[in-house]
Amino acid sequence: MANHSPYSVVLTYLEDRQEITLQAIDRAKLAPVVAGTLEVPVLLEEHNFKLDDAFARRLGAAVLSLIELGQPAIGQYMSLTKDPID
Template identity: 55%
Template sequence: MVNHPPYSLVLTYTEDPQQLIMQAVDSARLAPLVGGIMEVPFFLDGDEFKFDDELARQLGVAVLNVIAAGRPGIKQCLALTQHPIDRSSDE
């Protein structure tokens, strides 16, 4: 396993070609650039949260909604369930 400093993830949507680009950036280097910029908190439930499929889904929905807020043309492409999806009693 590679030892690296804590990093943040920058996600960018490009139109030509249409793609999402992820960049891992050293958090300390990024901090001065993001000071005072819009923050979108994503709260984790309680002290014993788990990074599970539903949390990943909700995070993905939140990220795509933020991207669409800055690029209104993307809203027509979103076919997302905005609320948590109920789990069946079999799980």
């Protein structure tokens, strides 16, 4: 596996192209862009440090819901459960 420096992942909904894109960007380059913006911490300890399917589903639901706040049109495609599934 290739060795990469730490990077962030940027997820963007491109409404005009009806697609979601993922981009990897060096954290140092991204830092000045995101300074002072909304930050939603997800504490791994609160999830018992388990990055499993349930965690991924909840994280995905949170990300899509956040995108929907700024681009409500994506909501017409969303059918997800925001609460934990037992």
